[in-house]
Amino acid sequence: MKTFCSVWLLLSLVELSPAPPASQEPPLACTGAPDPAPPQPETAEDMASTGDLEPTHYPARRAAQVALHYLNTHHGSPFRVFGLQQVHKASAEDVAAGGRKYKLDFSVTDWGSGSAGPALRCSADVLFPRTERHSAPKVELHCEALQQINSTAQEDDAFYQKYISPDSTVSARDIPDSFGNMSEEMQPFWRLARVAASFIMLRESSENTEFNMAKVASITQQESSEEQLMLEFVVLLHDFPSQVTHKHTHRLWTLMDTEAVCVLTVCVCSAGDRSVEAAGVLVSRQRRQGPADRVAAQMPSRHQTPELTL
């Protein structure tokens, strides 16, 4: 039986525009200005915290949020998004190569089940590099009992099956609406947008940022084939320190895979042309009985990209 377990995520150009005063149609293709620098506050934050960190204070929480984004890129789905419940312990140290590494002990919950649901205990190392230009933090994460929480594979597959049909043309705006409402049908799309946004939030995070997804501005289903579900999301990401909501456009593909091994790929569009280059994050997602494995993958040919290898 064919299973939906490959997810391709295309990140189009990062648009760092503040909340627009008038409506702006998001571009469907990758165009525009070169990749601008990620948001930085006007004044440098004092990041001298080293050694044991106060778990309720923001340095530990920001690092834990980064670990959460990483967790969601690996284990999020249309029916599962993890949120931070609490940081138990945290410490930080400067590393020789330059950068700061945080060690974290924290709990997460599935937003779907709310406070009623079980909390998963996780530990993570989060390294924020110190480079001239911003580079993404590196995360190593381990959560207890992750395999034991109820798999959402069945709901995920039913969802993909439903919308893979060539007639399907899902299109929606403003999820949730201004009053926080969203229909039940839209909820898996919202979660999927949140999971996809986690790739961006992970990539853009630094010790000076704290991202959440404020809302989904639009969801547009792109031309699908028998094997591909392609969705384009425009999301608004909120950053605490700058209080700015940034607009991002990204595309997500799911790819049917005959094997029980899935590949998650993140790609970034280059400015100006239609070609795609790999952002370099390639992870394997273990599904069902398939062993975790790393597979070379090829981008959809119409984007004329080189074959991606690990």
Add this chain to the structure above:
Amino acid sequence: TMKGSVISVLVVLAVLDRLAGGLEHRSYDYTKYHTMDEISAWMNQMERENPDMVSSMIYGQTYENRNITLLKIGFKSTTPKKAVWMDCGIHAREWIAPAFCQHFVKEILGSYKTDSNVNMLFKNLDFYITPVLNMDGYIYSWRDKTTRLWRKSRSPGTGNCTCFGTDLNRNFYANWGMVGISRDCCSDIYNGPTALSEPEAKAVTDFLGAHQNEVLCYLTIHSYGQLILIPYGHPNISAPNYEELMEVGLAAAKAIKAVHGTSYKVGTAPDILYANSGTSRDFARLIGIPYSFTFELRDKGNYGFILPEDQIQPACEEAYQGAMSIVNYVHDKNFKSAATTATLANVF
């Protein structure tokens, strides 16, 4: 024609009914977000229905010339009373905050007759409550879906800047411009061309200045984050009563958690959120109001600013207990002997 005029009359009546928010015919729904017009009508209704307890005061004008109005709530007294200040909606997109102010007013007005604690608070204190401080911004955030996440005021940019708005909570005369701000007028944390450039911030400043000796407690309500923030926003400056503020804040967080299990963190802004300056909370503490707190209501980022309406009630219920925990502490500290006397009077 006759038919035409009948129809026009019906249309006019229907419009008038909608404008009145139907308040006369059905009770106000505190579990929904309300437009500025609805909130203004509700404020009038609160005043009309409780003439002995509620009076409204206009204490300034917004940039777009709207009357900034508060409700003064408490038993009338011939002698000056101490007071608690609460403002909601200094940031336009934080809709749960004005909803909380409305809930708070509803609760205290609905319980002072039967709840001896609230009765005592009304006797000894006045509550000055501003349901929507940043009226221009709030109205703008209701305009359409693209404006929902507006934060600042609606004053136009100065000089070469074409963007609108100043972050009102960076515009106060409290270490203005020192940290956690942007000098880019398009930024959401733009602190304004000068301190107190914004009439909304000036209105609060003038009122607090005029009532400096009355106001014991300053509460400013925001979202999101589930936090109780104490002064100051600058990492190198500590409030003289920091320990006490932490104690009071932690007690409030405990009271909040007891309602629905929601966790709030307590601390200075530089510790648990980010450093900032020019905030109303810092200004209140600087002019000597001893108990000054920022509440950041639900949630922690799941829905963020766009908290679903079905969470309004629980979010407000828990925050109410947190606020009352602080108000009671402040009251008891100032009226302890009066409280004891009242208790004894009830016994005999």
